[in-house]
Amino acid sequence: MKTRRVFVVGDSLFAETLTQMLTKTGNVHVIGSAPTPDTAVSLLADCQPDAVIMAGDGEMATPAFGQLLSAYPDLPMIYADLSKDNVQVITSHSIGTRTADLLAAVGRLPRRG
Numbered sequence: 001m002k003t004r005r006v007f008v009v010g011d012s013l014f015a016e017t018l019t020q021m022l023t024k025t026g027n028v029h030v031i032g033s034a035p036t037p038d039t040a041v042s043l044l045a046d047c048q049p050d051a052v053i054m055a056g057d058g059e060m061a062t063p064a065f066g067q068l069l070s071a072y073p074d075l076p077m078i079y080a081d082l083s084k085d086n087v088q089v090i091t092s093h094s095i096g097t098r099t100a101d102l103l104a105a106v107g108r109l110p111r112r113g
Contacts, residue, residue, distance in 0.1 A: 004028055004106050007047055009068075010055030011035035014082040018055045028106055041071045050109045051075065053102075057082040065090055076109050078102070 006028055008019045015033070022028040032047045034040035040052065052068060056079055065077055069090070077090040080102055087102050 002027075002107070002111070004050045004109055004111075005031045005048070006106060007031060007040065007044060007049040007052045008033040008055060009035075009037055009040045009052060012055060012057050012082075014057050015055035018053065018080060022053075022106075025103060027103065037065075037067050041067065044068075044072055044075070048112060049075070050112055051078055051106060053078045053080055053106075055080055055082070075112070078105055 004027065006022065008015055008022070008030055010018070010033075019030050019033060023030050031049055032043055034043055037054075044052070052072075052075060054065070054077065065079070068075070068077060079088040079090065081088075087105055089105055
């Protein structure tokens, strides 16, 4: 798998653990993080990630995705939920079949910029 640049959004122990786990894989470079989508919007332009991973611990934050997708419509968003055994990919680009494997989903992302 090619190395992918991701940006993690979340203010929880899960977000922190997810960032550490992704960093250790060697295939994912976490290039930034933000506690909230509001903060992320202003940081994403400088980072140029291949995807944003939102670390959730309950219900999906639909308004947060709307805000990020409005600002960056071509940027794939991945929602990883601590309370569920799946990942949801929200993108305007096809990345193949949906998968519950976060690393496989990140590997299928199109390279940006």
